[in-house]
Amino acid sequence: MLKHSVSDFLGMCIVCQNTFTEVQLYKEYNYHSLLNQYTDRQGYQRCPERYGANAICAEGVDFTDHGFFAVLFFEDSKLAQVTLASRYDPDALAKIKSSLRHSFTMLLMTGSDSNLDLVNLQQKMKSDEEFTAALMDYELKELASGHLAYAYVEGINIGSGSVDAITASHRAHENDRQIEMVVSSGLLDLAFFLPKLDQKTDNP
Structure with missing residues (x-):
């Protein structure tokens, strides 16, 4: 279980000036x-x-009426990441994806040996139907292979002028969460973290 692998890929690097007061990672x-x-x-x-x-x-x-094992990761005795883990259940995955759509935007899917940049894909497709078909084709193929990671960012819109997932992620505010959801080896994990606040902590 790798911490911050999605934020490393997306290149989160903007340092902001808000405080950490009561910033939610997951629920309480x-x-x-x-x-x-x-x-x-x-x-x-x-x-x-x-x-x-x-x-x-x-x-x-x-989470979405599905029971998880929670792992809380701390740095200097302060909570930095919450990861939820369970056995993979296709119905649970579908419910989680539906729930996340209300507040989060999926920017990237990463399979065993490739990735699909959804911002770039949307620009290439001529219609929403083509976009959805290409997304679903990639998702089903990689799920069948046994490994797929989904990268979500809170508070941004995929169609607001960004050219790719990296530039889209830069528009997130420091209090906007990221989620890495991974289906692999029969397990389903969701990691909630705040990479911009982490960077601010590392570089005060």
């Missing part, structure tokens, strides 16, 4: 909330063997 999990807020009594356990020394885990976290 806020960016830079403190490690000591998550206790054994609440059901959180250390899980260093699988996810490293800076992670804690919890069972039974819900």
